[in-house]
Amino acid sequence: MHVLLFLAAGTFVGYLLRSRKNVLAAARTAAMWSLYLLIFLLGLSVGTNDAVVRALGRLGMQALILSAGGILGSVLVACLVSRTFFRLGCHEE
């Protein structure tokens, strides 16, 4: 995906500018605004599509189920790893 080229290019430029804190801060602000714009555009593409608007409730439900799965799975494996490799219990005494 060519989007990753932009990510890689940014990482390289960011590394070169790593001591220019004010430039990096400005980049962070710009990143936030472009994110707001992107989320707005995502909303716009949803809002202009009646079928998707009607499905919003279901999408939220699906999101919650997948989120619960991700959290539960990651904490269970983390528990296993902390026992095996970090000699830590899963329960606090």
Next chain:
Amino acid sequence: MKNSLVILACLIAGILVGILALLPRGFLDLDPTAYALNALLFLVGTEIGGDARVWEVARKQNARILLVPLSAILGTYLGVAVFSVFVPGVGFRESLAVGSGFGYYSLASVLVARIGGKTLGVIALLANMAREFATLIGAPLLARYFGRLAPIASGGATSMDTTLPVITRSVGADYAVISVVNGVVLTVLAPLLITAILR
């Protein structure tokens, strides 16, 4: 937390503007998303590249510490794979892509929307927001019942910034480094894994 409310407001504003047809038809055909996404990825890249912690993690190579993000990834995929059975509308691969955000809802949602379509993008946004939200609220409980690494794994990519304060409060400041490393690794891997899974 405040930021995620702003994001949610932007999404709702976009949906309303869309429903009310306030913008000229064909505006989205100009594909403003493509330009904004490229800009965002570049800017996020400068953040990653300019962050001294990232290069520290890359240099240190403490193999054991990397087990934490690894277990977060493995666990997320296992959990999402199992729970995707209860989400008939979303395919297996699509579910994994949603999970690959690891709470990094901003980049994950726009990237997933771009490659996998807007409905999946909305699911990715809400699911990853919920993950951050649940970690912010549930960190002490997770630490109590699943051990000290649990809130870090649950926080995912956000364990380096937004959820770091609640994590250190519930598992101790001595786990701050692990938490940051976990967040850095997952933040870097999230966009890579999403594109790899959905392409």
